[in-house]
Amino acid sequence: MENISLTTATWLWLLLPMPMAVVLSVLNLFFGRREKK
Amino acid sequence: MSLGISFAFIVYLFIMMSIGIYFYFKTSDLSDYILGGRKLGPAVTALSAGASDMSGWLLLGLPGALYAGGMNNIWIAIGLTMGAFLNWQFVARKLRVYTEKAGNSITLPDYLENRFEDRSKVLRVISAFVILIFFTIYVSSGLVGGAILFEKTFGFDYQVALWVGAIIIVGYTFLGGFMAVSLTDFIQGMLMFCALIIVPVVAIKLVGGWDETLKAVHKVNPGHLDAFSGMTTLGIISLMAWGLGYFGQPHILARFMAIKSADETPKAQVVGMSWMVFGLFGAILTGFAGIGFLEAPLENSETVFIVLTETLFNPWVAGVILAAILSAIMSTIDSQLLVCSSAVAEDFYRSILKKDASPKELVWIGRISVLVLALIATAFASDPGSKVLDLVSYAWGGFGAAFGPVIILSLFWKNMTRNGALAGMITGAVTVIVWKNLSGGIFDVYEILPGFIVCTIAICIGSMIGKKPSKEMVDLFDEVA
Numbered sequence: 331m332e333n334i335s336l337t338t339a340t341w342l343w344l345l346l347p348m349p350m351a352v353v354l355s356v357l358n359l360f361f362g363r364r365e366k367k
Numbered sequence: 368m369s370l371g372i373s374f375a376f377i378v379y380l381f382i383m384m385s386i387g388i389y390f391y392f393k394t395s396d397l398s399d400y401i402l403g404g405r406k407l408g409p410a411v412t413a414l415s416a417g418a419s420d421m422s423g424w425l426l427l428g429l430p431g432a433l434y435a436g437g438m439n440n441i442w443i444a445i446g447l448t449m450g451a452f453l454n455w456q457f458v459a460r461k462l463r464v465y466t467e468k469a470g471n472s473i474t475l476p477d478y479l480e481n482r483f484e485d486r487s488k489v490l491r492v493i494s495a496f497v498i499l500i501f502f503t504i505y506v507s508s509g510l511v512g513g514a515i516l517f518e519k520t521f522g523f524d525y526q527v528a529l530w531v532g533a534i535i536i537v538g539y540t541f542l543g544g545f546m547a548v549s550l551t552d553f554i555q556g557m558l559m560f561c562a563l564i565i566v567p568v569v570a571i572k573l574v575g576g577w578d579e580t581l582k583a584v585h586k587v588n589p590g591h592l593d594a595f596s597g598m599t600t601l602g603i604i605s606l607m608a609w610g611l612g613y614f615g616q617p618h619i620l621a622r623f624m625a626i627k628s629a630d631e632t633p634k635a636q637v638v639g640m641s642w643m644v645f646g647l648f649g650a651i652l653t654g655f656a657g658i659g660f661l662e663a664p665l666e667n668s669e670t671v672f673i674v675l676t677e678t679l680f681n682p683w684v685a686g687v688i689l690a691a692i693l694s695a696i697m698s699t700i701d702s703q704l705l706v707c708s709s710a711v712a713e714d715f716y717r718s719i720l721k722k723d724a725s726p727k728e729l730v731w732i733g734r735i736s737v738l739v740l741a742l743i744a745t746a747f748a749s750d751p752g753s754k755v756l757d758l759v760s761y762a763w764g765g766f767g768a769a770f771g772p773v774i775i776l777s778l779f780w781k782n783m784t785r786n787g788a789l790a791g792m793i794t795g796a797v798t799v800i801v802w803k804n805l806s807g808g809i810f811d812v813y814e815i816l817p818g819f820i821v822c823t824i825a826i827c828i829g830s831m832i833g834k835k836p837s838k839e840m841v842d843l844f845d846e847v848a
Contacts, residue, residue, distance in 0.1 A: 334578070334585045340438050340594040344651075347445050348644045351452035355640040358456065359633040 372520060375686025379558075379693070380535050383551050387539025390547040396726030397717075400544035400733050401709040402473045402625045407549055409631040413639035414556030415549040416622035417646070418694070419702035420451070420613075422759075423512040425650055426559065426692045431669030433654020437584065437591025439598050440654075442606035444647045450610025451643055455636040458614060459623040461778045463632065465847045466624045473624070474706075475617050475770065476714040482777050483785035484840055488718060490789055495714035497769055497796060498617055501762040502703045503740060507747035508759045509700040510536075514748065516692055519673065525751050532696075537741040540701045540708075541734050545625065548701045555694030560642055562691035563649030566672060569679050570656035583659035591658070601812060608816040612763045615770030618702040621709075704737050711736035760813070761803060768795035768818025776826050781844045787830030795822030 394400050432440040472478035476494040483490060510533055517528035539547050574580045590596035626632060657671035665671060676688045712733040717724050769792050776783045798821040802814035
């Protein structure tokens with residue numbers, strides 16, 4: 331039976347930039363700069 | 368008209384109005400009315416920015432595009448995500464700090480005037496004028512969307528639907544100002560988020576799972592599974608260029624300015640980006656689920672979210688989910704109306720007409736502006752076939768190209784001057800207008816891209832020739848950096 335899926339390039343573009351924006355935001359939360367108190 | 372759907376809508380609208388009335392009694396000056404006195408928490412800032420940004424497009428346009436054309440519609444979502452991320456990452460915190468240090472600026476024109484020590488008021492007046500023109504059009508298009516939703520859901524006459532929507536939105540914006548708008552945006556953002564998760568998950572489950580959904584999509588058109596199907600490089604760049612618009616949207620930047628502390632921006636960024644990415648995935652999956660679930664093709668692909676909701680859920684639940692569409696529309700209009708009112712009250716009335724206006728007087732000028740602008744926008748929207756909807760991309764592009772590079776460079780380039788800002792703003796806006804009227808070949812690229820580039824070049828040239836920035840300007844820049 332034919333295995334139907336999104337193309338590899340589509341998966342890549344779908345799953346790389348968008349979730350990466352969330353991951354980088356989380357990293358920024360822990361390692362980003364703070365105002366001097 | 369179903370009783371369940373009507374009841375959910377009425378409860379929802381009642382809550383929105385109650386929030387407006389509550390904040391009516393809490394508002395004492397213009398800063399409260401248009402910036403909430405810079406007291407927003409990170410979650411409210413994030414969801415308010417997201418909900419103000421994403422209009423009906425997120426629940427109607429994007430699922431509809433995926434339903435009709437498949438995966439090659441994801442490029443705009445990717446571009447927007449990248450733009451929003453960069454905006455949070457590089458602009459949000461710095462703008463919050465700079466606007467406070469630069470004379471406690473409460474509007475973008477106010478900030479530009481203080482940042483560049485423009486005593487002539489030209490910068491303030493031109494930027495406020497651009498805001499008023501583009502947002503009146505933008506608000507009209509939102510009102511058209513709201514009226515169509517009321518018309519389809521309740522069977523109202525278009526004109527009745529238009530006025531009902533306008534009265535509710537104007538009601539709580541007029542009364543409560545920024546805090547009411549931000550809190551309603553927050554609730555609306557939560558509702559949109561839940562709706563965009565629940566609808567596709569339930570629909571895909573009923574189709575028989577993800578694999579079955581893909582099979583159904585493949586059966587309709589195998590090209591729907593390929594993001595590159597029928598796309599050219601120029602087309603992809605053009606769609607992704609939408610992301611550039613974020614840097615210049617006054618209603619989104621106002622959220623950054625209102626967060627209670629610059630240190631809260633990373634938290635807000637995590638909430639905002641998670642909301643956006645999950646929401647966009649939900650919208651993409653809704654389009655796909657629609658292909659699998661609905662047997663007969665829809666006449667209007669943009670109704671896929673509405674049809675799925677009405678088909679999948681009982682009317683009481685469907686009413687709550689459909690209120691999310693109204694939320695998406697209302698949360699964008701209210702924020703835009705408020706920015707317009709700030710342009711009138713702060714940038715025209717107080718700066719030019721009456722410098723010693725009392726805080727109460729300014730709040731009332733702001734309120735009356737909301738009313739007048741909403742009336743003009745409603746009049747524009749009274750023709751359902753009008754071209755206002757086409758102008759949304761125009762307004763997004765116009766703001767992005769006129770203000771985007773100006774805001775970025777004002778935060779990151781010490782030697783930028785008033786003349787540079789003015790040159791950039793005018794050339795950016797003019798490029799968008801001219802480009803929009805040309806077509807074929809390179810002119811098919813979304814006008815924001817050339818507008819953004821030309822604006823950046825104009826700022827650089829304008830800042831390098833003529834008077835250098837004063838010592839005070841440079842000192843303030845160094846203090847913020």
